[in-house]
Amino acid sequence: MCVGRHLTMTITPSLSSAADATRATAPPCVLELQACYRSYGPVLALAPITLRVQRGAVCTVTGPNGSGKTTLLRIAAGLLKPSGGARTGDEPALYAAAGDGARASQTVGQAVAVAAALGGGDVEEAIELAGLSALRTSTVGELSAGQRTRVTLATVLAGNPAIACLDEPDAHLDADGRRCAAGVVDRLARRGAAVLIATHDRRWLEERQDGHLELSPSRGGSGD
Numbered sequence: 001m002c003v004g005r006h007l008t009m010t011i012t013p014s015l016s017s018a019a020d021a022t023r024a025t026a027p028p029c030v031l032e033l034q035a036c037y038r039s040y041g042p043v044l045a046l047a048p049i050t051l052r053v054q055r056g057a058v059c060t061v062t063g064p065n066g067s068g069k070t071t072l073l074r075i076a077a078g079l080l081k082p083s084g085g086a087r088t089g090d091e092p093a094l095y096a097a098a099g100d101g102a103r104a105s106q107t108v109g110q111a112v113a114v115a116a117a118l119g120g121g122d123v124e125e126a127i128e129l130a131g132l133s134a135l136r137t138s139t140v141g142e143l144s145a146g147q148r149t150r151v152t153l154a155t156v157l158a159g160n161p162a163i164a165c166l167d168e169p170d171a172h173l174d175a176d177g178r179r180c181a182a183g184v185v186d187r188l189a190r191r192g193a194a195v196l197i198a199t200h201d202r203r204w205l206e207e208r209q210d211g212h213l214e215l216s217p218s219r220g221g222s223g224d
């Protein structure tokens with residue numbers, strides 16, 4: 001049995017992609033979670049949530065440690081089965097935590113090129129927007145934590161997902177890095193991706209948020 005307040009939300013983009021701007025109708029939902037929850041034995045990791053994310057919409061997810069942010073993002077990306085409820089989303093989905101997306105032995109350029117070969121994104125654009133031009137030939141294993149977060153952002157952009165689930169993409173980033181992260185998120189959304197972002201501080205995204213979920217460990221939850 002699952003207890004906990006059922007959170008329901010539809011996330012609609014405030015900025016339309018070029019394709020959607022020409023349509024009269026609202027952009028379609030790329031991702032839908034219907035009453036999804038997840039438990040581990042007696043632990044309710046994620047209380048029931050019904051979430052619809054339209055093409056080009058950005059949704060931030062906040063909450064204290066253990067409140068279910070990663071669980072939600074992994075379910076949204078199709079990596080983790082919910083204990084109950086259903087996920088709908090047939091287009092390519094990607095989950096990435098800071099530091100994911102590259103092997104230590106690769107150069108930055110190689111890591112981004114591999115992601116682009118799989119997903120069809122643009123290598124040059126990804127490297128530039130992530131602020132990695134000066135590190136292109138550096139080996140990933142020799143980078144700082146913040147530089148590796150930038151590589152993760154670049155590989156996500158190059159991977160060109162329709163559903164991008166970014167787990168703390170601001171981890172270890174300085175002010176310039178957070179601006180780059182916001183630029184990558186904006187680019188993903190303008191391409192029409194549904195973007196979910198778990199973060200402990202959503203201010204770096206400024207106006208580029210179309211919806212927000214606040215999770216709490218023993219909840220309930222609330223949204224705006």
Ligand SMILES: Nc1ncnc2c1ncn2[C@@H]1O[C@H](COP(=O)(O)OP(=O)(O)OP(=O)(O)O)[C@@H](O)[C@H]1O
Binds near residue numbers: 063066067
């Ligand atoms: N594999 C697992 N086995 C058992 N419990 C788990 C497992 N994964 C997560 N949990 C539990 O589910 C709850 C939610 O975890 P989750 O990682 O989703 O939280 P979070 O909000 O992402 O936390 P953080 O801010 O620390 O990253 C926690 O109580 C955690 O202990």
